[in-house]
Amino acid sequence: MELLPIIIFFCFGLVFGSFYNVVGLRVPQNNLFKSDRSYCPNCKKTLEWYELVPVISFLIQLGKCRGCKQRIRLLYPLIEFLTAVCFALSYWLFGVGADLIIALIVVSLAVIVIVSDSVYMLIPNKVLLFFFPLLILTRVVVPLSPWWSAPLGSIVGFGLIFIIIVVSKGGMGAGDLKYFAVLGYAFGYQAILLILMLASVYGATITGVLLIARKVDRKSKVPFGPYISLAVLTVLFFGQALIDWYIGLFN
Ligand SMILES: [Zn+2]
Known part of the structure; x- marks a missing residue:
């Protein structure tokens, strides 16, 4: 190279x-x-x-x-x-190739979400409405295998965050819900689970460090979007390596 x-x-x-x-x-x-x-x-x-x-x-x-x-x-x-x-x-x-296009679109979405959610604590609908059709289109050109992994990913992403919102009574917001539905389409139903898991790990770790450093207190509202975006970038670039490592633990 x-x-x-x-x-x-x-x-x-x-x-x-x-x-x-x-x-x-x-x-x-x-x-x-x-x-x-x-x-x-x-x-x-x-x-x-x-x-x-x-x-x-x-x-x-x-x-x-x-x-x-x-x-x-x-x-x-x-x-x-x-x-x-x-x-x-x-x-x-x-x-x-086509994978590069998808990667660049996903990176762009993830980065914009980090900015908006860090500064305003919101994930703008306009941004999601711009990227969702773009990702649906690219998944027509480069389908996941099986192809229905993409729509199922949307449903799984939306459903899981919906349950989390109901159970945690506001730990996450409507923006996170819609963001996960969009991401589910790009990544499919398996990778979206990995993204949710990683985002939770990042969120818990970084919030923990900030609590100890007294940069935030228990009452501060912390945006979750940046952690989702960091998880998205991790899975985009190192998803397969992560899965191989995880499976390797049990062999
Ligand atoms: Zn100035």
Whole structure:
């Protein structure tokens, strides 16, 4: 495998990650296309081109706005870096083909959900309504085997989260419910179970660490979407390896 295309995918990932930050931040406020220039949310200063270079600008400005010295959320460069790594991994693992397209769509959805849910505690319907038909279409071109694994995955994902919501009385929200229905279609009924299991493990572990570090308390509402997205990315790239490892434990 040549290095150059991997680097190119990484750079595309940085640029797309930067765009997904904007999508995740603006779609819930209905102003994705209203103002075309990015600005500091604190002092409203319009950002110059050299303040918009993914990751690099953040590092050069030491994480502060040049106008008002307000700290810039660490989330933004992290999202850019995460998208870049995932784009490069997608190409590296899947090569050029239909699987690469599916991987890039799934990565895009997962990343936008992390942004919206971290900042606003919601997963926008508009984002799900954009990606759901796209994933249904790609599953027509590249069906799972058996093909009915996709619709069944949707039903299983929706059903499980519905039960969890009823039992836990609000541990998860309607956004998580719809997100799982969309993901179930892309991954099928078996992988969606693995995603739910991993998301719970990530959620419990990270919330546990945050509790000990006193970054959150027991009453804080913690968005679950980012953990679902991290589980999605894990299963997308390492699902088969995980399953092989798990089965290997019993042999
Ligand atoms: Zn500012």
